[in-house]
Amino acid sequence: xxxxxxxxxxxxxxxxxxxxxxxxxxxxxxxxxxxxxxxxxxxxxxxxxxxxxxxxxxxxxxxxxxxxxxxxxxxxxxxxxxxxxxxxxxxxxxxxxxxxxxxxxxxxxxxxxxxxxxxxxxxxxxxxxxxxxxxxxxxxxxxxxxxxxxxxxxxxxxxxxxxxxxxxxxxxxxxxxxxxxxxxxxxxxxxxxxxxxxxxxxxxxxxxxxxxxxxxxxxxxxxxxxxxxxxxxxxxxxxxxxxxxxxxxxxxxxxxxxxxxxxxxxxxxxxxxxxxxxxxxxxxxxxxxxxxxxxxxxxxxxxxxxxxxxxxxxxxxxxxxxxxxxxxxxxxxxxxxxxxxxxxxxxxxxxxxxxxxxxxxxxxxxxxxxxxxxxxxxxxxxxxxxxxxxxxxxxxxxxxxxxxxxxxxxxxxxxxxxxxxxxxxxxxxxxxxxxxxxxxxxxxxxxxxxxxxxxxxxxxx
Amino acid sequence: xxxxxxxxxxxxxxxxxxxxxxxxxxxxxxxxxxxxxxxxxxxxxxxxxxxxxxxxxxxxxxxxxxxxxxxxxxxxxxxxxxxxxxxxxxxxxxxxxxxxxxxxxxxxxxxxxxxxxxxxxxxxxxxxxxxxxxxxxxxxxxxxxxxxxxxxxxxxxxxxxxxxxxxxxxxxxxxxxxxxxxxxxxxxxxxxxxxxxxxxxxxxxxxxxxxxxxxxxxxxxxxxxxxxxxxxxxxxxxxxxxxxxxxxxxxxxxxxxxxxxxxxxxxxxxxxxxxxxxxxxxxxxxxxxxxxxxxxxxxxxxxxxxxxxxxxxxxxxxxxxxxxxxxxxxxxxxxxxxxxxxxxxxxxxxxxxxxxxxxxxxxxxxxxxxxxxxxxxxxxxxxxxxxxxxxxxxxxxxxxxxxxxxxxxxxxxxxxxxxxxxxxxxxxxxxxxxxxxxxxxxxxxxxxxxxxxxxxxxxxx
Numbered sequence: 001x002x003x004x005x006x007x008x009x010x011x012x013x014x015x016x017x018x019x020x021x022x023x024x025x026x027x028x029x030x031x032x033x034x035x036x037x038x039x040x041x042x043x044x045x046x047x048x049x050x051x052x053x054x055x056x057x058x059x060x061x062x063x064x065x066x067x068x069x070x071x072x073x074x075x076x077x078x079x080x081x082x083x084x085x086x087x088x089x090x091x092x093x094x095x096x097x098x099x100x101x102x103x104x105x106x107x108x109x110x111x112x113x114x115x116x117x118x119x120x121x122x123x124x125x126x127x128x129x130x131x132x133x134x135x136x137x138x139x140x141x142x143x144x145x146x147x148x149x150x151x152x153x154x155x156x157x158x159x160x161x162x163x164x165x166x167x168x169x170x171x172x173x174x175x176x177x178x179x180x181x182x183x184x185x186x187x188x189x190x191x192x193x194x195x196x197x198x199x200x201x202x203x204x205x206x207x208x209x210x211x212x213x214x215x216x217x218x219x220x221x222x223x224x225x226x227x228x229x230x231x232x233x234x235x236x237x238x239x240x241x242x243x244x245x246x247x248x249x250x251x252x253x254x255x256x257x258x259x260x261x262x263x264x265x266x267x268x269x270x271x272x273x274x275x276x277x278x279x280x281x282x283x284x285x286x287x288x289x290x291x292x293x294x295x296x297x298x299x300x301x302x303x304x305x306x307x308x309x310x311x312x313x314x315x316x317x318x319x320x321x322x323x324x325x326x327x328x329x330x331x332x333x334x335x336x337x338x339x340x341x342x343x344x345x346x347x348x349x350x351x352x353x354x355x356x357x358x359x360x361x362x363x364x365x366x367x368x369x370x371x372x373x374x375x376x377x378x379x380x381x382x383x384x385x386x387x388x389x390x391x392x393x394x395x396x397x398x399x400x401x402x403x404x405x406x407x408x409x410x411x412x413x414x415x416x417x418x419x420x421x422x423x424x425x426x427x428x429x430x431x432x433x434x435x436x437x438x439x440x441x442x443x444x445x446x447x448x449x450x451x452x453x454x455x456x457x458x459x460x461x
Numbered sequence: 462x463x464x465x466x467x468x469x470x471x472x473x474x475x476x477x478x479x480x481x482x483x484x485x486x487x488x489x490x491x492x493x494x495x496x497x498x499x500x501x502x503x504x505x506x507x508x509x510x511x512x513x514x515x516x517x518x519x520x521x522x523x524x525x526x527x528x529x530x531x532x533x534x535x536x537x538x539x540x541x542x543x544x545x546x547x548x549x550x551x552x553x554x555x556x557x558x559x560x561x562x563x564x565x566x567x568x569x570x571x572x573x574x575x576x577x578x579x580x581x582x583x584x585x586x587x588x589x590x591x592x593x594x595x596x597x598x599x600x601x602x603x604x605x606x607x608x609x610x611x612x613x614x615x616x617x618x619x620x621x622x623x624x625x626x627x628x629x630x631x632x633x634x635x636x637x638x639x640x641x642x643x644x645x646x647x648x649x650x651x652x653x654x655x656x657x658x659x660x661x662x663x664x665x666x667x668x669x670x671x672x673x674x675x676x677x678x679x680x681x682x683x684x685x686x687x688x689x690x691x692x693x694x695x696x697x698x699x700x701x702x703x704x705x706x707x708x709x710x711x712x713x714x715x716x717x718x719x720x721x722x723x724x725x726x727x728x729x730x731x732x733x734x735x736x737x738x739x740x741x742x743x744x745x746x747x748x749x750x751x752x753x754x755x756x757x758x759x760x761x762x763x764x765x766x767x768x769x770x771x772x773x774x775x776x777x778x779x780x781x782x783x784x785x786x787x788x789x790x791x792x793x794x795x796x797x798x799x800x801x802x803x804x805x806x807x808x809x810x811x812x813x814x815x816x817x818x819x820x821x822x823x824x825x826x827x828x829x830x831x832x833x834x835x836x837x838x839x840x841x842x843x844x845x846x847x848x849x850x851x852x853x854x855x856x857x858x859x860x861x862x863x864x865x866x867x868x869x870x871x872x873x874x875x876x877x878x879x880x881x882x883x884x885x886x887x888x889x890x891x892x893x894x895x896x897x898x899x900x901x902x903x904x905x906x907x908x909x910x911x912x913x914x915x916x917x918x919x920x921x922x
Binding site: 183184185 | 640645
């Protein structure tokens with residue numbers, strides 16, 4: 001094992017804090033520089049969504065330093081399925097898995113960030129420096145320039161600089177100027193705005209607590225995730241311009257009428273709708289791809305800084321936490337040698353990051369357009385029956401992504417294969433009057449000859 | 462016509478200088494800021510290739526201000542076709558067009574830049590400021606920050622700021638930070654290095670002067686363009702790493718042996734090969750795509766700054782000059798109102814820039830891999846016969862791109878259609894023993910029923 005290193009992490013967000021814990025436990029000196037103030041003092045000021053869906057990969061990422069249970073106990077609400085809401089206010093529940101206990105978990109970004117920050121701060125050799133804005137990186141040093149709280153610019157040297165500094169990463173901004181650095185940022189035509197369904201008197205949930213709620217409207221949607229205080233955070237995903245867009249619905253009296261027509265069952269639960277709609281900003285949704293993720297074994301990016309994705313598979317944080325644990329594992333494998341671990345890290349993760357970026361874009365279409373359709377729902381039923389009866393060899397893509405650590409790229413490939421099988425079965429076995437044993441036998445019989453082509457998926461990340 | 466504007470152009474390269482001429486003639490005050498020194502004083506220091514292929518669009522772009530003839534007379538060498546060189550040193554000539562007089566033209570970047578710069582400097586109201594490095598742009602002003610020759614930073618205000626500042630445009634760098642700005646930079650695995658075939662004693666050309674020379678080697682190639690002084694500028698396009706790469710052939714005695722094996726007829730004409738190979742850098746090749754190209758009618762990018770492309774269709778400069786004339790035309794149409802002309806400009810050009818970016822990438826494969834193959838050469842023969850006999854309705858893609866101002870996007874669409882026709886004809890009419898009248902009749906007969914599906918292409922840019 002080579003000597004302990006002086007590591008500079010840019011960003012005290014979710015992945016920066018978790019990374020600090022892993023590196024400190026490996027004996028490194030870790031300084032974490034953060035643009036914002038200390039949330040332990042000033043309260044959490046988030047730049048992005050209020051709550052997140054924590055699933056298997058995020059839990060695996062935290063489990064390597066024993067933080068998964070703390071987070072689950074302190075903050076999580078299990079969401080074992082989707083609750084779909086139609087225009088008439090009718091709901092239907094679709095479990096995410098045919099297996100009991102498989103659920104994604106609503107957690108608050110602020111609470112989780114604080115838990116991880118406190119865990120990192122409690123480690124020996126970890127130091128946090130807030131109100132330091134990263135201006136530039138000297139790749140050769142390596143060193144980073146920060147605008148310090150006194151407004152002076154300071155240069156900080158280190159052995160290794162790791163950018164966990166998010167979708168608009170200054171560290172990546174510097175890498176982008178290196179010759180032959182591939183880079184893209186692509187925005188959706190849709191933006192998002194958060195609204196709230198408050199808890200009922202006494203703290204009760206106004207809707208089913210154990211579900212991720214979706215109001216698919218074809219081209220647009222609203223979703224809602226539960227919070228431990230009994231409230232739900234709703235998020236609109238609408239186009240910026242055009243029909244059913246943010247531009248088409250200015251703040252004012254038209255807002256409530258629109259919601260009563262489009263989301264009738266939710267509108268009645270939103271007493272502050274007009275104010276929330278007016279006050280809350282419309283955020284944009286970006287996919288960032290780049291390569292390479294590291295420079296000469298001394299400067300690297302990870303998490304959103306390397307691969308910001310859209311939120312529709314609930315995998316941004318999960319993927320970032322998986323990054324962190326994979327990187328820590330590679331450091332162990334290479335005896336603490338960042339010069340070997342960082343190149344191995346980008347090789348191990350790039351294809352998987354690309355796969356989840358693509359699946360997240362596809363899942364937006366699935367959520368907003370398809371999930372409300374009968375044929376899609378029938379396909380899900382077939383998929384789950386096969387999973388329940390045939391077993392792990394046909395685990396559906398959603399489950400591989402959310403309830404396993406099978407590499408994203410393998411999950412994506414398997415997903416394409418299963419999609420063809422399910423479509424073929426649905427064509428041969430029409431929707432039955434009753435979902436009985438005869439239907440199940442017909443589905444299994446139709447599927448059996450098709451399952452030979454399914455590729456086994458590899459082990460965990 | 463609205464009042465004359467104060468226009469700041471960033472970049473005194475090819476498109477910046479041409480743009481200055483157009484704007485000055487429309488009565489605007491134009492200041493051109495350039496990072497490098499004044500080439501009239503210091504000599505030309507180019508960042509990129511030594512010579513360029515000027516074709517119809519570039520000429521059209523200059524013709525709007527009467528500069529096309531000057532350039533053609535002063536500097537151009539017509540290249541009416543490709544000269545292919547095989548591994549045995551045998552050559553074959555393929556005309557670019559079945560029409561006499563259709564040729565692309567080798568011009569020197571330095572000479573052309575000087576011609577355009579002098580033309581701009583001679584216009585009333587044009588001012589050049591050299592050794593000013595653009596650091597940032599204030600989009601709201603608009604204003605630009607420059608590092609001036611005294612190393613101080615100066616802020617320059619204007620009504621309109623136009624970035625003609627190349628593939629690594631600082632103006633675009635600022636736009637990239639605007640929310641919802643789509644951006645990508647993608648590098649080829651191949652780089653380029655320039656070499657030279659000097660003139661023979663007395664200034665004679667050592668190879669055929671009237672051709673673009675290509676040594677296709679499958680996956681890699683060398684090309685050579687003639688210069689007026691009797692020399693040729695050769696350019697290697699090789700991968701950075703792997704087989705037949707720059708990394709695989711270090712400087713030293715192995716270089717000549719390699720060239721004698723791979724490019725035997727050229728090697729004998731390159732007395733300074735070893736020194737050139739060692740001294741000249743390996744450049745990288747990037748494609749840049751972005752959107753939008755303008756911000757609130759006050760700041761915009763054009764040419765490489767908006768759409769840097771790889772050089773394999775010889776269209777980078779040609780596309781940029783077309784940009785300039787289209788922009789000038791839209792300014793006339795909108796009576797000098799940049800607020801209307803800049804949005805119209807990006808709408809008019811984006812699809813065409815995307816099309817030529819893609820065709821330029823495809824043409825690399827065509828030049829390095831396909832052009833040496835018999836079936837590809839046979840396809841070209843069929844294409845040219847159809848063009849000669851059927852006429853403009855079946856103008857081949859290469860000709861539409863290089864010898865017309867039909868929009869690139871139309872040329873691309875037409876190219877796909879013609880490709881299918883030619884493939885079908887080649888399948889029905891095998892390569893003949895002699896290219897005689899019987900073969901021509903057979904080709905026309907096979908083609909006739911297929912030509913109904915060809916879409917007419919629109920007018921000029």
